[in-house]
Amino acid sequence: MAENGPVGFWSYTHRDDELVDGRILRLAKAIGDAFELITGEELGVFVDNKDISWGDAWRARIDSALLSGTFLIPVVTPKFFLSQECRREVLTFAGNAASLGVSDLLLPILYVDVPALADNPASDEVVALVASRQWVDWRDLRLEDEGSPAYRKAVVGLAERLNSILSATQIEPIRPAVDGASPVDGGESESLDDAPGFLEVMAKAEAAMPKWAQTMISISEVTTEVGIITVWAAGKMKESDEKGEGFAGRMAIANQLKDRLEVPVERYAELGSQYSAELVAIDPAILAMIRQIAEEELGGEVTDASREFLSGIKALVEASKVSLPSLQELAESSKAPAQLVSSLRPVMKKLQTAIQQVVDGRTILDEWGRRIDELGL
Template identity: 50%
Template structure:
């Protein structure tokens, strides 16, 4: 165990805690007490996500000597996955932890059943935050949360979870941040400053192309939906009733098959393009902000940061429009069982774009905190 006091950041929705009579917050308190009993060291758990300082605190610790003693505990429920704030925290923390080679510091608790974590997702679009969580050794609390808090079963489960946290902190590997290769060596170096930038330079134009194609397909889907609306109006005028509307919905479902498959593919490509380079970019920005960076590397980084900001500005407005479109699709999906699977796929693809924006906004936040900008 390190000498620095460990700290956990408890990511949950306040509504879940209210629905469960405060048990989620009490669980965090019990884990902290059990941890101190086991290790003899205090464990500070930060709960209040309603202030900006909550996120700033874990970022500051990850950027300091406290890196190996800082972890995020997402309390995963269906409502958690619907919370954009909670999704952002998982995405940002996962990227920072991966940039330091410390993936195990994300410690999910599966608190209320999320079928995608434990069952085949046949017929259901993939959720990238669920995938991030599923790659970790999450604690299963679905049945335990129903136990009496003073029961031996519950207390033993709390003890095991505190032991797991202690074990993760004890065995966390040394930090492995991205480093710049030595200036005086001509031999091939491990993947470092230059390699990360080269990978990003190839990925960023592809990122912009994907979002442009995504917008085009969404426009096509919108046109097909408008066609269906007009056809339903004509059917109503002929007295076709709900049977006529159902026929139009069935036709629309067929017409949307190709565009929906394309938007699903583009959403996955967009997320994978950004998430794959996220740890390296975070490490790159962190390294670029250090005072011992060579002058030529500082200029290269400065130019690269300008490119990131330009691309971010180009996608921000599109992402905002897509969010509004996704909300409207959600209402339409409830109207027809034929269209529901199609619209769920569209919403999941749009969510990937929205979540990807979290990645680039974090890059921009870090860039703003360096002294490299003109």
């Protein structure tokens, strides 16, 4: 494939593909073939995110203006939103694409019904990113024979849509300028007077940094608190079993666990939602700022100030890593209690959602840290 030609990265879970007997991968190939037939240009299709060539191509595209010729095609199912790799791909691509003003290149395929997309997408950042795009509805088409006219026509239609989007986005990258002349959010077009400028972006992030740092401290504290409560419950159940109190004893402790967890888990949910939502909102601007610094498009004192600011961001990234082991441990330990009694499930589900939001925030911070490292500050 041409090095600078259009590329499509398929984001899906391998288990979903297994469950439909390889139809997801065959769909990727069919669309790539239809695109080449229609345009005469090969669409590079990458489908295995565990393959080194996928990773190399992904990084090369994410790190350059070649992103304007790149699609991320999430094949959306309930399992998709449970996959940390899939979530990371959406968050990373969306932020980088928005920082260049080419958000339309995130093109989800809704493969089966996902209630969260309609019910409350704002409660999950990745669900919200997918819900905000005009997805392709494949819920009925996935049941069609792959050789049927309806299926083949839909494949061609999707290839034509890719080509149409690609043609519309072959523009110079849109980045925030020092005088505030360019939008950075990749959403609805803004007037030149309303678009945020470089200094506005930096000031907003600078003001948010102490809040982010405090939020991370609070998350670490509530993680410890919830961990102590779950360890207490495990110990009490062991004592109950040794006393021969049976299932009644276990149920009583499970109900006590629910009561003790309700307040800290509610706090955890508030912190997780606040943390990830703020990072997602400012992610495109931070990435655009890093790109401008890397390309030395800013001069003199602004560059020096921005480099100092990014050193502070890097410190924040490093600080966020401290709580990662306890976060991972809590995520694992929270799975078993949810099976004990039905009254405990809503609390544990809310806890798992909050943990996921913190992990999503870490994905964004890790991308900032990687890019800052490459600047050699």
